Amino acid sequence: xxxxxxxxxxxxxxxxxxxxxxxxVRVVELLMSAFQFPDTVELLDAGTMGxxxxxxxxxxxxxxxxxxVDRTGHPAGTIVRLSPEDxxxxxxxxxxxxxxxxxxxxxxxxxxxxxHAECIGVQVGRIxxxxxxxxxxxxxxxxxxxxxxxxxLAEKGVTSKPCKTDDGTAxxxxxxxxxxxxx
Numbered sequence: 603x604x605x606x607x608x609x610x611x612x613x614x615x616x617x618x619x620x621x622x623x624x625x626x627v628r629v630v631e632l633l634m635s636a637f638q639f640p641d642t643v644e645l646l647d648a649g650t651m652g653x654x655x656x657x658x659x660x661x662x663x664x665x666x667x668x669x670x671v672d673r674t675g676h677p678a679g680t681i682v683r684l685s686p687e688d689x690x691x692x693x694x695x696x697x698x699x700x701x702x703x704x705x706x707x708x709x710x711x712x713x714x715x716x717x718h719a720e721c722i723g724v725q726v727g728r729i730x731x732x733x734x735x736x737x738x739x740x741x742x743x744x745x746x747x748x749x750x751x752x753x754x755l756a757e758k759g760v761t762s763k764p765c766k767t768d769d770g771t772a773x774x775x776x777x778x779x780x781x782x783x784x785x
Contacts, residue, residue, distance in 0.1 A: 608644035609663035610758060612751060615648050615703065616670050616694075621733040622678070622726035622740045623694050626668040629724075629747045634721050636748075637762040643755065652701035659710045662717045666754055667703050667749065670694045671723035677744035678727030689721040694729060716728070722750045 606690075614630025627647050634645050648655055659665060669728070672694050674682060682689075686704040707719060724747050727737035753763060753780050 607661040608757070609661065610643045610760060611641065611658060611662050611665045612645045612755070613648040613658070613665060613667045614646070614669075614716070615667055617650050618734055619732060622724075622729050622732045622736050623670045623729045624734070625670045625724045625726070625736060625740050625744075627749065628736065629668045629722075629744060632677070632744060632748055633751060634764055637752075639755075639762050640760060641759055653709060654701075654757050655706050656710055656715075656718070657714050659706075659717050664758055665719040666751060667719060667721045667765060668751060669703070669721060669723055670726045670729075672726050672729075674723070674725050676725045677739065678725055679736055679739035679746075680725040681743060681746050682723045682725070683750060683754070684721050684723060686719050688720055694726065701777050710769050720754060722747060722754065723755055 609667060610670070612633070614627040616626040616628075616777065618627045627649060630645050630647055639645065646658065648658070667689075668687070671682060671689060674680065686702075686707055690702045690704040703719070704723065710717065724740060724743055727739045736744075755762065
């Protein structure tokens with residue numbers, strides 16, 4: 603490994619302040635708090651970075667993206683496994699300035715960075731600004747999304763172990779949700 607970069611990257615993409623659109627971030631947050639992965643695997647909350655993700659792709663063998671999808675024809679909470687090209691028409695976009703992950707990969711190729719990538723998508727139920735909770739259907743799909751990520755990683759030879767303790771590093775958004783619910 604060059605530059606101490608893990609060759610496998612799991613990216614949670616989305617905006618946790620827009621309801622179900624933040625499901626990708628939530629899945630990665632739960633994975634970080636519940637599992638230990640080898641040093642060759644890095645999990646990151648990429649939020650809505652767009653082209654800001656380019657530097658994250660260097661020196662990677664594989665990138666797995668977890669993101670919200672819409673217009674799949676499936677009920678809310680359905681988990682789909684797709685290529686970046688196949689998920690692109692279903693990625694949730696907020697403005698003309700948003701960038702689909704496939705476009706980030708294409709930009710990376712222009713700089714000489716070619717990386718194999720796959721996507722785990724979760725069909726949204728509702729997207730609403732300034733809402734940090736997920737719809738019940740998407741909340742109930744979190745475990746299935748986590749299992750989908752673990753299956754893809756296992757196919758890449760990655761084994762994970764459940765964490766015995768939770769150090770709280772992935773619980774910031776959960777704290778915000780709890781605070782909102784108390785109002």
